[in-house]
Amino acid sequence: xxxxxxxxxxxxxxxxxxxxxxxxxxxxxxxxxxxxxxxxxxxxxxxxxxxxxxxxxxxxxxxxxxxxxxxxxxxxxxxxxxxxxxxxxxxxxxxxxxxxxxxxxxxxxxxxxxxxxxxxxxxxxxxxxxxxxxxxxxxxxxxxxxxxxxxxxxxxxxxxxxxxxxxxxxxxxxxxxxxxxxxxxxxxxxxxxxxxxxxxxxxxxxxxxxxxxxxxxxxxxxxxxxxxxxxxxxxxxxxxxxxxxxxxxxxxxxxxxxxxxxxxxxxxxxxxxxxxxxxxxxxxxxxxxxxxxxxxxxxxxxxxxxxxxxxx
Amino acid sequence: xxxxxxxxxxxxxxxxxxxxxxxxxxxxxxxxxxxxxxxxxxxxxxxxxxxxxxxxxxxxxxxxxxxxxxxxxxxxxxxxxxxxxxxxxxxxxxxxxxxxxxxxxxxxxxxxxxxxxxxxxxxxxxxxxxxxxxxxxxxxxxxxxxxxxxxxxxxxxxxxxxxxxxxxxxxxxxxxxxxxxxxxxxxxxxxxxxxxxxxxxxxxxxxxxxxxxxxxxxxxxxxxxxxxxxxxxxxxxxxxxxxxxxxxxxxxxxxxxxxxxxxxxxxxxxxxxxxxxxxxxxxxxxxxxxxxxxxxxxxx
Numbered sequence: 001x002x003x004x005x006x007x008x009x010x011x012x013x014x015x016x017x018x019x020x021x022x023x024x025x026x027x028x029x030x031x032x033x034x035x036x037x038x039x040x041x042x043x044x045x046x047x048x049x050x051x052x053x054x055x056x057x058x059x060x061x062x063x064x065x066x067x068x069x070x071x072x073x074x075x076x077x078x079x080x081x082x083x084x085x086x087x088x089x090x091x092x093x094x095x096x097x098x099x100x101x102x103x104x105x106x107x108x109x110x111x112x113x114x115x116x117x118x119x120x121x122x123x124x125x126x127x128x129x130x131x132x133x134x135x136x137x138x139x140x141x142x143x144x145x146x147x148x149x150x151x152x153x154x155x156x157x158x159x160x161x162x163x164x165x166x167x168x169x170x171x172x173x174x175x176x177x178x179x180x181x182x183x184x185x186x187x188x189x190x191x192x193x194x195x196x197x198x199x200x201x202x203x204x205x206x207x208x209x210x211x212x213x214x215x216x217x218x219x220x221x222x223x224x225x226x227x228x229x230x231x232x233x234x235x236x237x238x239x240x241x242x243x244x245x246x247x248x249x250x251x252x253x254x255x256x257x258x259x260x261x262x263x264x265x266x267x268x269x270x271x272x273x274x275x276x277x278x279x280x281x282x283x284x285x286x287x288x289x290x291x292x293x294x295x296x297x298x299x300x301x302x303x304x305x306x307x308x309x310x311x312x
Numbered sequence: 313x314x315x316x317x318x319x320x321x322x323x324x325x326x327x328x329x330x331x332x333x334x335x336x337x338x339x340x341x342x343x344x345x346x347x348x349x350x351x352x353x354x355x356x357x358x359x360x361x362x363x364x365x366x367x368x369x370x371x372x373x374x375x376x377x378x379x380x381x382x383x384x385x386x387x388x389x390x391x392x393x394x395x396x397x398x399x400x401x402x403x404x405x406x407x408x409x410x411x412x413x414x415x416x417x418x419x420x421x422x423x424x425x426x427x428x429x430x431x432x433x434x435x436x437x438x439x440x441x442x443x444x445x446x447x448x449x450x451x452x453x454x455x456x457x458x459x460x461x462x463x464x465x466x467x468x469x470x471x472x473x474x475x476x477x478x479x480x481x482x483x484x485x486x487x488x489x490x491x492x493x494x495x496x497x498x499x500x501x502x503x504x505x506x507x508x509x510x511x512x513x514x515x516x517x518x519x520x521x522x523x524x525x526x527x528x529x530x531x532x533x534x535x536x537x538x539x540x541x542x543x544x545x546x547x548x549x550x551x552x553x554x555x556x557x558x559x560x561x562x563x564x565x566x567x568x569x570x571x572x573x574x575x576x577x578x579x580x581x582x583x584x585x586x587x588x589x590x591x592x593x594x595x596x597x598x599x600x601x602x603x604x605x606x607x608x609x610x611x612x
Contacts, residue, residue, distance in 0.1 A: 034417070249545075
């Protein structure tokens with residue numbers, strides 16, 4: 001398929017043959033294009049599109065891995081509204097997203113701006129901030145599990161330096177979720193810093209210099225030139241952060257298993273337990289549909305914020 | 313560790329010693345220390361005895377290297393390690409092939425509806441894997457003609473408990489197709505044109521002319537995919553039932569499943585060994601990796 005292109009005959013650059021060549025070329029390109037695209041289309045169709053449709057359909061059934069199942073309409077959804085565990089999970093996940101996303105984006109941007117000055121040891125800093133990201137969540141969770149250890153952990157060791165009483169961190173209902181948020185923020189900084197850094201390095205020097213000539217101070221330069229220029233990247237970071245925070249699972253699974261009580265129960269965990277421990281697949285699918293809707297709402301709000309920002 | 317961050321005395325830049333600069337270095341260094349401290353802590357703990365970890369402290373009384381070898385013996389870690397490596401390499405190879413091909417087609421081939429196809433991949437990028445967990449499991453279970461399934465996908469376990477199931481479904485993420493496309497789009501068409509005049513076919517142009525030019529993208533995709541595969545937890549937890557295919561992360565989690573008797577030094581030793589390859593990978597790939605990220609946010 002790759003060798004169908006005819007060489008133009010020497011010394012006969014006539015119009016007719018040229019257009020015939022370009023038609024052959026176009027055909028060959030289209031054929032090659034679809035052939036190149038086919039595996040990705042097939043893969044995404046089977047492993048993403050069909051599952052998304054299946055979630056929607058399954059959510060209307062009482063399917064549970066067995067041979068018999070029945071349509072239950074919106075029964076699963078009605079049950080969810082009365083399910084205390086689900087409500088707690090949904091609330092914790094939304095709270096987690098609302099706290100973690102803005103804080104981690106703000107810190108990452110600040111760090112990236114710091115790293116974007118002409119500084120020494122850039123690759124050291126880059127690696128330092130990225131280390132938590134390359135580490136498996138299970139490993140990260142394990143380390144923090146010990147940092148938060150009420151008996152001999154680093155967190156209480158740190159508090160005792162200043163004479164504070166030790167805290168029970170993950171074991172205390174009041175501090176369990178905030179403790180997890182700290183780990184989430186800490187772990188997510190690396191990727192965001194690198195994306196922001198790449199974006200900042202792409203901001204036009206000319207624009208920055210001309211605004212300097214116009215007498216703009218640092219803050220004005222940032223607000224008028226840098227901030228608008230990194231808009232698309234901000235949006236990319238926002239979207240990936242939304243998707244990422246709603247996915248939080250490993251962290252919770254290893255650190256608290258949703259406890260104490262159900263103080264740190266999150267959505268994916270609830271879905272996982274309903275689907276694979278209680279085998280209520282239809283029910284878990286309905287939960288998933290609600291999660292999709294909530295993510296869509298978050299992304300919608302993100303778009304609105306970005307539009308409002310662009311209109312300023 | 314911090315010596316690399318301090319400006320050299322008598323540095324060429326006169327601005328290097330302004331108070332603002334000093335403050336910048338101080339803040340960045342404190343930040344970096346906050347990032348690294350847990351890892352230093354992890355490494356130090358890996359050398360301690362069970363007695364020592366009962367109280368808060370930094371330095372181990374002696375370097376117990378045997379913690380590492382003993383940790384490796386408590387579970388078949390060598391096999392877990394090999395499994396993780398196999399999954400990471402397989403998934404990365406699969407992703408590189410599928411996503412560069414698709415990215416190139418979207419960027420350079422005159423396909424009708426190329427714009428909508430691009431949008432299709434961007435929308436898919438927003439679907440978190442956890443959302444499709446349940447049906448994905450069912451689909452993998454009913455892959456026809458595998459694991460005792462008939463042609464309709466009934467009767468057996470399909471790709472469950474198989475390398476196929478561990479590698480293929482989570483490979484070739486739409487994010488990487490999008491990333492590859494962003495790079496191909498910025499390459500000049502004249503290159504392809506010149507190769508065409510030389511008689512190279514369309515596939516040859518893709519493989520031998522254009523793809524070698526997007527090395528930063530290839531490295532970025534590879535680093536991300538290796539990391540994701542190496543650190544994968546939920547999917548292998550769901551679809552494997554036997555030890556023979558389980559990756560490293562599941563092995564480590566088994567350590568802490570019984571909160572009453574966690575072997576902290578062993579756990580830390582195992583975790584350190586699991587993390588090291590990824591840190592080394594990033595240190596070596598970071599420059600190209602950052603170049604690679606620069607194109608992700610670009611629209612179009």
